[in-house]
Amino acid sequence: MSVTEPVEVPAELRAEIERHMALYPDSRSAALPALEAAQRVHGWCSPEALEQVAAVMGVTPAYLESVASFYDMLETEPVGKHSVYVCTNISCSLRGADELFAAIKDAAGSDAEFNVRPFECLGACDIAPMASVDGVYVGPLSIDDVLQLLDDLRAGRPVLPEKQLSKRVCPDAEANA
Amino acid sequence: MKLLFKNIDETGLATREVYEQRGGYASLRKALAMEPEAVLAELEASGLRGRGGAGFAMGKKVSFLPKGSIDKYLVCNADESEPGTFKDRELMQKSPHMLIEGIVIASFAAGANRSFIYIRGEYVEQADLLDAALAEAHEAGYVGENILGSGHSLSLVVHRGAGAYICGEETGLLDSLEGKRGNPRLKPPFPANQGLYQGPTLINNVETLATVPTIIDMGGARYAELGTETSKGTKLVSVSGHVQRPGNYEIELGIPSREIVYGLAGGPPDGREVKCWFPGGSSSPVLTKDDLDLPYDFDSMAKAGSMLGSGAIIVVDDRTPILNVALKVAKFYRHESCGKCTPCREGTNWTVKMLERVQTGEATPMDLEIMASVQEHILGNCLCVLGDAMAMPIGSLIAKFRDEFEAHIEQARAAANANAVLSHA
Numbered sequence: 001m002s003v004t005e006p007v008e009v010p011a012e013l014r015a016e017i018e019r020h021m022a023l024y025p026d027s028r029s030a031a032l033p034a035l036e037a038a039q040r041v042h043g044w045c046s047p048e049a050l051e052q053v054a055a056v057m058g059v060t061p062a063y064l065e066s067v068a069s070f071y072d073m074l075e076t077e078p079v080g081k082h083s084v085y086v087c088t089n090i091s092c093s094l095r096g097a098d099e100l101f102a103a104i105k106d107a108a109g110s111d112a113e114f115n116v117r118p119f120e121c122l123g124a125c126d127i128a129p130m131a132s133v134d135g136v137y138v139g140p141l142s143i144d145d146v147l148q149l150l151d152d153l154r155a156g157r158p159v160l161p162e163k164q165l166s167k168r169v170c171p172d173a174e175a176n177a
Numbered sequence: 178m179k180l181l182f183k184n185i186d187e188t189g190l191a192t193r194e195v196y197e198q199r200g201g202y203a204s205l206r207k208a209l210a211m212e213p214e215a216v217l218a219e220l221e222a223s224g225l226r227g228r229g230g231a232g233f234a235m236g237k238k239v240s241f242l243p244k245g246s247i248d249k250y251l252v253c254n255a256d257e258s259e260p261g262t263f264k265d266r267e268l269m270q271k272s273p274h275m276l277i278e279g280i281v282i283a284s285f286a287a288g289a290n291r292s293f294i295y296i297r298g299e300y301v302e303q304a305d306l307l308d309a310a311l312a313e314a315h316e317a318g319y320v321g322e323n324i325l326g327s328g329h330s331l332s333l334v335v336h337r338g339a340g341a342y343i344c345g346e347e348t349g350l351l352d353s354l355e356g357k358r359g360n361p362r363l364k365p366p367f368p369a370n371q372g373l374y375q376g377p378t379l380i381n382n383v384e385t386l387a388t389v390p391t392i393i394d395m396g397g398a399r400y401a402e403l404g405t406e407t408s409k410g411t412k413l414v415s416v417s418g419h420v421q422r423p424g425n426y427e428i429e430l431g432i433p434s435r436e437i438v439y440g441l442a443g444g445p446p447d448g449r450e451v452k453c454w455f456p457g458g459s460s461s462p463v464l465t466k467d468d469l470d471l472p473y474d475f476d477s478m479a480k481a482g483s484m485l486g487s488g489a490i491i492v493v494d495d496r497t498p499i500l501n502v503a504l505k506v507a508k509f510y511r512h513e514s515c516g517k518c519t520p521c522r523e524g525t526n527w528t529v530k531m532l533e534r535v536q537t538g539e540a541t542p543m544d545l546e547i548m549a550s551v552q553e554h555i556l557g558n559c560l561c562v563l564g565d566a567m568a569m570p571i572g573s574l575i576a577k578f579r580d581e582f583e584a585h586i587e588q589a590r591a592a593a594n595a596n597a598v599l600s601h602a
Contacts, residue, residue: 023334024334025248025291026356028355028357029355030356031356031357032298032337032339032353033336035339036337036339067357067358070341070358070359070515071298071338071340072340072341073298073299089459089509090260090418090455090491090502091418091423093505094493094497095418120258120260120509120512121258121259121261123299124266125262125263125415125417125418126415126423126424126425127423128423132299132301137302166270166302170182170185170186170267171422171424171425171426172179172424172441175183176184176187177179
């Protein structure tokens with residue numbers, strides 16, 4: 001694409017990026033939310049996605065690429081549409097996270113629908129070992145949950161509803177007293 | 178004594194209606210009727226120390242901001258990523274209005290008119306809940322122009338990160354919030370003078386700000402009666418790893434550590450013992466079972482050669498090889514090093530490589546000396562403390578479990594030699 005050719009940006013994406021830009025004294029602050037929005041549309045921070053964000057924000061695609069490559073949640077290669085981040089940091093690994101990750105990876109096999117990744121501490125060591133499935137935290141997970149987790153995802157159902165973090169009550173016995 | 182967790186699991190607490198029924202936003206009304214200096218005086222009197230990791234006095238931090246009518250910013254650090262820490266997540270998920278109320282009060286005391294919550298991108302549900310609560314707070318006039326007729330105005334934006342541990346470091350966070358790679362900045366200048374968009378900026382952790390309404394409600398002096406002489410108040414502690422009841426507990430600072438690890442969290446499963454524990458996230462030097470009777474507060478942990486940090490206790494039981502712990506920790510910091518400073522970039526990488534040599538039987542006891550010296554050369558030699566955050570725990574693991582490392586080296590070498598002999602047979 002030549003530099004003089006105008007970049008076509010889907011109207012909804014443009015509106016979302018402009019909405020973010022308006023929130024900050026310096027519109028460049030919208031880089032992360034804008035890249036996240038473009039990734040939702042394109043599946044990853046593809047050259048086309050970067051061109052579109054750059055066109056709306058008035059920065060270069062190269063600048064955005066340097067930003068995108070810094071952050072774990074911005075994908076710089078094509079990936080499966082369902083993200084399964086398995087926390088393999090210290091607290092989860094003490095409770096079997098490495099074996100869990102291997103089992104999920106194995107069960108997902110070569111299915112291109114899934115983006116199964118080992119991930120750094122996700123801030124949910126109370127439900128270790130755990131995973132973030134399309135942004136929903138589930139745990140504690142056992143190897144027996146793996147097939148159900150992937151089946152729920154394939155079928156578009158809520159993933160392991162009983163194991164979702166939002167259901168968890170604080171174990172501090174005197175809290176809520 | 179429960180302050181933050183008093184009603185934490187009450188149905189609907191995340192809504193303004195229930196939060197207000199429980200006395201929510203009364204502190205904001207009370208504060209707005211005071212002079213900003215008087216609000217600041219309460220915060221200083223409370224002795225509240227930052228709950229994010231550094232433990233710096235919150236009131237003092239506010240007082241460092243220049244006075245006068247220049248643009249000032251307040252940034253809430255909700256990038257909670259220190260391994261083992263998950264307290265801010267529970268607060269934001271279940272009581273988002275408590276944080277919003279604390280931010281508005283703190284902004285009034287600091288004279289800041291623009292504020293941001295920088296929340297890690299992985300906390301999708303919590304960010305959505307904060308956005309919903311913020312919309313409610315706007316509607317009620319708690320955020321926005323001329324709040325409750327006080328003349329104080331504050332904009333508040335929930336800004337989502339995209340996955341980078343270093344963005345929890347305050348200057349890395351500022352660069353990230355400005356739409357850049359999250360590289361830490363050289364200090365000074367400190368954010369209080371030159372922070373976000375080069376303007377004076379107050380940066381506080383979620384738990385710190387969420388405590389502000391309580392302090393205004395009970396008064397700084399009464400808050401300061403809780404805890405110890407130098408560690409005032411209550412603290413949320415995240416307990417994880419080999420304990421029977423992992424989770425967040427609100428404790429009064431200064432209670433025996435044993436009471437937290439065993440009394441509250443149930444200790445390791447039956448038949449197992451504590452081998453070591455990180456008192457303040459994976460960046461803190463480890464302590465052993467002999468340290469469990471120490472009071473859990475900022476100074477006692479520091480005196481024992483470690484730190485309270487974010488208040489995240491990770492328990493490792495006696496069946497876990499210490500090498501596995503060291504490798505996990507070192508690999509994490511290698512992954513998260515931004516690469517700007519050589520001691521951190523190279524030091525984290527070489528530490529992992531040397532630990533892998535220990536694992537595969539290629540190491541000699543001399544490698545332990547080299548590894549220990551690498552840690553010493555990282556400490557204090559970088560722009561930020563990410564390298565230190567590896568050097569401190571790794572250094573402590575080598576110092577306290579040297580025999581186990583040496584035994585592992587011998588066993589792994591023997592096994593490797595046996596394999597070599599077999600493959601040549």
